[in-house]
Amino acid sequence: MEHLLETLGRNMFGIFGLLALAGAAFMVTARSAVHSVLAFLFTMLCVAGCFLSLEAEFLGVAQILVYAGGIVVLFLFVVMLVEISKFKQKARLEVFQNQSRVAIVAVLAGVAAFAGVFRNAIFGKASPDALVLRPELARGLDVAKQNAQAVSRGLFADYLLPFEILSVILLVALVGAVVLAKSERV
Amino acid sequence: MPTMTLTQTLVMGLIQIVAVLVLIFVMVPLLTFAERKVIGYVQVRLGATRTAGGHRGLTGALNRGMWAMGKVPVLSILRGLPVFIADILKLILKEDIIPEKADRAVFTLAPILSVMAAFGVFSAIAFYPGVLFTFPAGFPVVGGLPFMGFISDVNVSLLYIIGLASVGVYGIVLGAWASNSKYPLLGGLRSAAQIVSYEVPLTLSLLVPVVLSGSLNFREMSLRLATGEGMSWLATFPLMAGFLIYTTCGFAETNRTPFDLPEAENELVAGFHTEYSGMKFGFFYLAEYTNMIVVSTFASGFFLGGYHFLPFGLQRFIPATVPFFGQPSLIFFFGKVFFILFTYLWVRATLPRYRYDQLMDVGWKYLIPLTLVNLFVAALIRFAY
Numbered sequence: 001m002e003h004l005l006e007t008l009g010r011n012m013f014g015i016f017g018l019l020a021l022a023g024a025a026f027m028v029t030a031r032s033a034v035h036s037v038l039a040f041l042f043t044m045l046c047v048a049g050c051f052l053s054l055e056a057e058f059l060g061v062a063q064i065l066v067y068a069g070g071i072v073v074l075f076l077f078v079v080m081l082v083e084i085s086k087f088k089q090k091a092r093l094e095v096f097q098n099q100s101r102v103a104i105v106a107v108l109a110g111v112a113a114f115a116g117v118f119r120n121a122i123f124g125k126a127s128p129d130a131l132v133l134r135p136e137l138a139r140g141l142d143v144a145k146q147n148a149q150a151v152s153r154g155l156f157a158d159y160l161l162p163f164e165i166l167s168v169i170l171l172v173a174l175v176g177a178v179v180l181a182k183s184e185r186v
Numbered sequence: 187m188p189t190m191t192l193t194q195t196l197v198m199g200l201i202q203i204v205a206v207l208v209l210i211f212v213m214v215p216l217l218t219f220a221e222r223k224v225i226g227y228v229q230v231r232l233g234a235t236r237t238a239g240g241h242r243g244l245t246g247a248l249n250r251g252m253w254a255m256g257k258v259p260v261l262s263i264l265r266g267l268p269v270f271i272a273d274i275l276k277l278i279l280k281e282d283i284i285p286e287k288a289d290r291a292v293f294t295l296a297p298i299l300s301v302m303a304a305f306g307v308f309s310a311i312a313f314y315p316g317v318l319f320t321f322p323a324g325f326p327v328v329g330g331l332p333f334m335g336f337i338s339d340v341n342v343s344l345l346y347i348i349g350l351a352s353v354g355v356y357g358i359v360l361g362a363w364a365s366n367s368k369y370p371l372l373g374g375l376r377s378a379a380q381i382v383s384y385e386v387p388l389t390l391s392l393l394v395p396v397v398l399s400g401s402l403n404f405r406e407m408s409l410r411l412a413t414g415e416g417m418s419w420l421a422t423f424p425l426m427a428g429f430l431i432y433t434t435c436g437f438a439e440t441n442r443t444p445f446d447l448p449e450a451e452n453e454l455v456a457g458f459h460t461e462y463s464g465m466k467f468g469f470f471y472l473a474e475y476t477n478m479i480v481v482s483t484f485a486s487g488f489f490l491g492g493y494h495f496l497p498f499g500l501q502r503f504i505p506a507t508v509p510f511f512g513q514p515s516l517i518f519f520f521g522k523v524f525f526i527l528f529t530y531l532w533v534r535a536t537l538p539r540y541r542y543d544q545l546m547d548v549g550w551k552y553l554i555p556l557t558l559v560n561l562f563v564a565a566l567i568r569f570a571y
Contacts, residue, residue: 009192034363057340064350065352069348070352073355
């Protein structure tokens with residue numbers, strides 16, 4: 001029993017990761033848009049599980065709060081109100097549309113870029129120190145116990161300017177979305 | 187605290203989960219019964235007074251005898267208390283109908299999501315800050331281990347709880363969509379819009395205790411806010427305002443009167459659960475009442491002083507040496523929870539429902555600016571102290 005639990009605990013990250021992948025695959029292939037949203041919700045919860053298994057409690061919970069809670073609700077609104085009528089007009093829906101060749105190339109390029117960036121992190125030797133933005137800022141913090149404080153130091157002390165620029169970009173996207181939605185009515 | 191092996195942690199966790207489940211399953215039916223009685227008395231009638239039962243079987247024989255003697259049936263000594271058992275039986279035994287045109291999978295999943303989100307919250311709520319009792323040494327697996335007043339002591343439990351609450355919206359929206367019918371869809375959309383709008387002031391009003399206590403952990407926040415440890419005496423005022431705003435938003439979040447537009451029966455039949463019957467409907471019902479308990483636990487823990495006697499950080503005026511009122515106790519916590527649950531029923535019996543535009547006005551034009559001002563004041567007090 002003890003041994004089994006220990007093995008399970010050690011592989012929690014892998015289990016959640018595989019579940020998240022399965023959810024993502026279902027999301028892409030599902031016929032109904034609402035089923036897609038559900039699969040997306042499942043995937044997001046599994047990613048949150050991944051974070052939790054790495055003891056990044058704050059990130060895991062923020063994942064639930066922001067993605068699973070906030071964004072997907074809006075997504076659901078859009079799906080319920082807009083997309084359904086369009087879907088019903090098409091008699092038969094291809095699982096893979098005709099842009100699949102472009103998609104494959106894009107995915108391969110993405111995988112290559114990802115592997116280039118994270119090659120060291122995945123196949124290299126494990127670093128003895130935790131991955132922190134600037135170690136001198138995290139000094140005196142027990143990162144495992146004070147997740148929120150550690151993240152907030154990164155956001156509000158170390159990377160304040162990029163963080164603020166990012167929020168302006170989001171605002172621009174928001175205004176853009178409003179403009180796009182309004183133009184349909186005229 | 188002795189270190190626990192993984193098996194012991196698991197078993198202890200399961201025991202605590204079962205304890206919390208029992209608590210919920212006892213409190214929810216009693217709450218529905220209390221609702222009948224409280225609303226009855228507020229409206230100067232008696233509410234449920236008797237469960238007369240049928241004319242057959244054992245209770246039937248008793249009832250017939252009692253009626254024959256010109257008396258009210260014997261079960262009415264309990265003042266209609268067995269009604270809640272009848273309620274549960276009705277929900278369990280009723281035929282479970284899935285409409286033909288419904289999306290079966292989502293239709294089934296929706297109530298499960300609702301209940302899951304409502305129950306999951308309890309894993310981060312601390313009912314008592316310390317050890318409740320210790321298992322005797324001879325107890326299998328968990329012998330000699332302490333039974334804590336909380337399931338897990340997550341350091342970001344507040345965020346976890348808010349996150350799960352927003353997952354709970356799915357149950358309603360998905361159930362409404364999967365019913366494939368007009369009124370549920372309208373009710374579901376109303377509900378989603380309402381919950382999404384009121385989540386903003388709700389979260390902002392919870393930031394006041396966070397700012398004042400400097401923690402995100404339910405247990406720590408509750409203890410610090412009650413004793414006013416490291417807080418200026420001025421902190422009482424934003425806490426009071428925060429309590430009023432939080433309870434208002436809590437009413438809206440749980441779809442209770444005067445914010446029960448998602449199930450406005452004179453407009454929408456029964457709102458999002460029109461097509462549901464049997465235990466699937468029961469799950470929605472259970473989730474709603476569990477959410478009421480959750481909101482009450484929050485208001486009690488953060489604003490009303492939690493395990494301590496006096497609310498709003500006033501506990502500092504009672505030294506810890508005072509025998510009963512100076513010490514944290516489970517009684518105070520649940521007393522406050524019951525008080526807020528009573529307020530729920532009280533408000534339901536008193537206030538009429540809002541119109542939809544009024545609902546949105548209250549949320550966006552009054553509550554959000556109010557919470558922002560309140561948060562600003564709290565931050566000023568924190569900064570100045």
